[in-house]
Amino acid sequence: MYWIIFIGIAVISWIVQSRFKNKFKKYSETPLSSGLSGAEIAQKMLHENGIYDVKVLVANEGGLSDHYNPANKTVNLSNEVYYGRSVAAAAVAAHESGHAVQHATAYSWLQFRSAMVPVVSVASRLTSWVLIGGVLLMAFSGNPWILAVGVGALFLTTLFAFVTLPVEFDASGRALKWLESANITHSRDEHDGAKDALKWAAMTYVVAALSALVTLLYYAFILFGRRD
Template identity: 35%
Template structure:
């Protein structure tokens, strides 16, 4: 989630602390996933097939055989898109046969299986998406309007909208952890010869980026509550 520095007179020590925290914890999480991914992308999975092949097998085993697999540009851009019901795997993971490629591809297959099986947190997260889009795009505008027009009701609405975005990030955590759990379970059952520890550490590092994002948002929400939550005169 982007940070908005242009608050006008919203800038103060508290905000600087939150921004610094976001920079450090977000940067550390990004650096950790990059280095863990790089390390395990040099180790061959030792099982037949590429990331795409192994994901295909996992989809079939998980009852999601109708899901497509396609390539997407970039690095670590892998995702499952419920709108076209496809795994979008980055080139490295689509063609690659490393521990990292197979782990990430299976994690995305895990999301598709969550969708196919109607996993509760996945359904909740998907249902929240339209509301969250509005909340994420609107909260800053509503906050600025509230501050400049001196309307406390709008400020409270802005904080409520931001809280929806935070709740969404919290619901994302079990969805991500469950997709990784499914990937590791599949690989330990069907990927004999694969270094399970490697798959686990790649997926843990990926999960930490979501934890960092959620922590940052919680800090930002606490800041907003402290700064605007109880006063109408700013």
């Protein structure tokens, strides 16, 4: 039964990822009538929210590597977003600046997520090996403790995935509201395009969270002796 669920989640993930990439490509080819670049939009949104200590930089990781780093207060944009003058570039740049606004206003979900990062980074590195070792040890000796540690670590990474959801949805909401109020997306088509792009970006996080939950439940059922 669980393999059917895993396969289903994998298929859904592939569909969502493909849909997101297609949407991003489409809106990357849709010119922004305001003519502003992603870097200019990010900087403008920061300044209009009273934020002057956050730098807007070009990320070195390649496409779709856009992110906000609260540790050094930088909005990192990929080349296509930083230099782009498209609806997609506007949406992504404003979204990442939305995270900076969350940081500046002490948004509770972002604070909770940031506090989890050190622990989750350790847990995510150990989870796979501990789970595999735990399953083997339990199968041969019946000792559940290593697997229990792995399930605990997996629980933390799953919780992190779900905590990420309100952070991402809120950043997109802030971005869309500001893009409209600042008259960056002049037409309804531009605004709807930005909204569509961010919606599919958010869906990738939803699928990731559901995938993490299914994996957690699978190993939890093994641990408690309820595997089919």
